[in-house]
Amino acid sequence: MAQRKHTTDLTELLLQCVGQPDPMLSMLEWLCAQLMEAEVTEQVGAEKSERAENRSGYRCGYRPRRLDTRMGTMYLMVPKVRQGGYIPFFVTERKRSEAALIQVIQEAFVQGVSTRKMEKLAHSLGIENLSRGQVSEMTKGLNEQVSEFRNRSLADAIHPVLWVDALYEKVRVNGRVVSMAILVVCGVDEHGHREVLAVEPMAEESRDSYLLLFQSLKARGLVTPQLIVSDANAGLIAAIREGFSGASWQRCKVHFMRNIMAHIPQRDKKPFAGELKEIWLAPSAEVARKRATELAEKYERRFPKAVQCLEDGLEDSLAFYAFPQLDARKISSSNMLERLNREIRRRTSVVGIFPNEDAYIRLVTTYLMEYAEDWSVSRAYLSENSIQLLLQAAA
16 A cells, blocks of 8 residues: 655644644644544555455544543544444543543532533543533442441451541531531551541530431441550540440540640740650550559659549550550550541542531541551551460360
């Protein structure tokens, strides 16, 4: 087959594109047209209007085809072939970019952006006529995924240790901006892997709100854990005692130390903190109590409020010593959740004020779903052997 001689002056073509409202889009449109012509020529075995004995098909005009790209929307004239039809290769590959576009729109939906705003977002990406119906179709599965994750059964695994903490963000409710809490509950299963068990909004941190959450966890199949780690919120403590009777409660030592240090003058914080930390580094609960007593005797006249705070909450902060099988560093505080919360806040900070409660829940839950997936394939947070020893001792 004779090769076609291209006589197009490339410089002239480029100058024509530069004169267009969007030069890059015009160049891309011309390139797509050339690629289609070359591909159809290869498919039918002949150039346009060329007589050839070994041709395998015939052209039969063109059909318009809209193509949305990151540069903008363009309209191509796609060659038609009588036998077998023809679909440009880049339209097939475009399925990947369509998936990426859906992810962008889903991300906007997760952020609580309205469908009207998403139309503007799509237009800013160069995509025309994105309807609210199309947006809803693209995102309808996201709420279902979030609901399924939050309400899945927990009966298939045992979770001997739980960590409980709350996130706070500004949310618009009935025209007012309020501070709303979302309670996050994480646990480790019998293999030592972390898992997000609950993501629940709370209007207030009261005993009734916490108790309702714990009851819903039990209804989903959660067995009463052996140890629960949290801060010293009064409503939470009361709910743990009532909702999980028989479980031990570990007061987060980090939060506890902050409470104590609040009563220490700035100039004395560093030396006092150094001695205070040694209490929870003791090899046993007896040694920890001895160190606490020595610290109290040393500072009771200078810092009576700090010493009183230490004495009032000491025993609750030493509960982890009753679980020698487990890593004391990981069950003596809620640092694991603190790190998780900081990472989530880093992402939610770009939102500022959430437009509604649903948007807040969607965003936090989808982020936690990502972390849960990573945790399921990462190293165990607590060794499986230590968990098995704990379960055997409790049997």
